[in-house]
Amino acid sequence: MTERKTNLLPKARQQLKNLAPLIHCITNPISINDCANALLAVGARPIMAEHPKETEEITATAAALTVNLGNITDARMESMLLSGKKAKELEIPRIIDVVGVSCSRLRLAYAGHFINVCTPSVIKGNLAEIKSLCGEDISSTGIDASDQDQISQDNLPYRATAAKQLAKKTGAVILASGKTDLITDGDQVFLVNNGCAQMARLTGTGxxxxxxxxxxxxxxxxxxAALLATAFFGICGEEAETPDGMGSFHVRLLDQLDRITGETLECRARITQYHEEEIYEPR
Known part of the structure; x- marks a missing residue:
């Protein structure tokens, strides 16, 4: 492992505050309020439009598109595909969160179609969801990854190589979130070890x-973007951690997204590059 410089992190956060980019989010109603407030806290401007007759027009004005398969509906599936195609046409960066593809054939098939047609810049999911996109068996139930679907010293060579292969196949950066986050562009592999246990207990942090x-x-x-956003959010979680309960943690997390200092970000980021020999054999 080698340490990666983190001086880009405070600079990128300051850029967000200076530029106030419009971020088009087609996400689920369970987390829509938290997502909007998280973007506002870092200086971005959220718009959560999801009607199929307006999403292309709105995506065309945005600086980035984010889509999410949680609590999926027919209308949202149509809107995400329309917006994804428009973002690709206009070369607007785009990310898909493949929520639930490890427990739903509908979502898995849709995610595959969206990725093929819209070629996202980043594909995000927990390790179980990323394994499902790779065609592997998973051991999770619901949308959560099981303990077996977490990065460990024993499975890291396999997980790293599988994620790299998926990145090369799709042309996207892969962001596999968990206790240890794994990010790869198909060549380099990085691990992020920021965050706290309370983040996993709060709905919508993914x-x-x-x-x-x-x-x-x-x-x-x-x-x-994938690497530094993951470290940034994890550090904010660490700074927000509290014994006072989940309600207090929820508020403190939003406060940290807004108020955390560049100095804290730079000194607290735990990002390492993975170099070990890869022994994974694809099935």
């Missing part, structure tokens, strides 16, 4: 990471 990555995509290349 969705918030998705839209925050979209915000960073508006000012950074896809690999840097």
């Amino acid at each position: 969705c918030m990471l998705n839209v925050l990555t979209g915000a960073f995509l508006s000012v950074l290349p896809p690999m840097d």
Whole structure:
């Protein structure tokens, strides 16, 4: 492992505050309010339009597009595809959060179609969801990854190579979130070890990471955007951690997204590059 410089992180955050980019989010109603507030806290401007008759027009004005398969509906599926095609046509960066593809054949098939047609800049999911996109068996139930579907020292060579292969196949940066986050562009593999246990207990933190990555995509290349957004959000979670309960943590997390200092970001980021020999054999 080698340490990666993190001086880009405070600079990227300042760029967001200076530019106030418009981020088009087609996300689920469970997390829509938190996603909008997370973007506002970092200086971006959210718009959550999802009607099929207006999404293309709105995407065309945005600095990035973020889509999310959580709580999926027919209308949202149509809107995401229309917006994804428009973003591709106009070369607007785009990210898909493949929520639930490990437990739903509908979502898995749709995600594959969206990725093929709209060629997202970043594909985000937990490790179980990324494994499903790779065609592997998974052991999770619902939308959560099981303990077996987390990065460990034993499975890291396999997981890293599988993610690299998916990145090369799709042309997207892969962001596999979990206790340890894995990010790859098909060549380089990075691990992020920021975050806290309370983040996994708060509904919508994965969705918030998705839209925050979209915000960073508006000012950074896809690999840097995925890497730095993940570290940024994890550090904010660490700073927000509290024994006072989940309600307090929820509020403190939003406060940190707004108020965390560049100095804290630069010194707290735990990003390493993975170099170990890859032994994964595709099935």
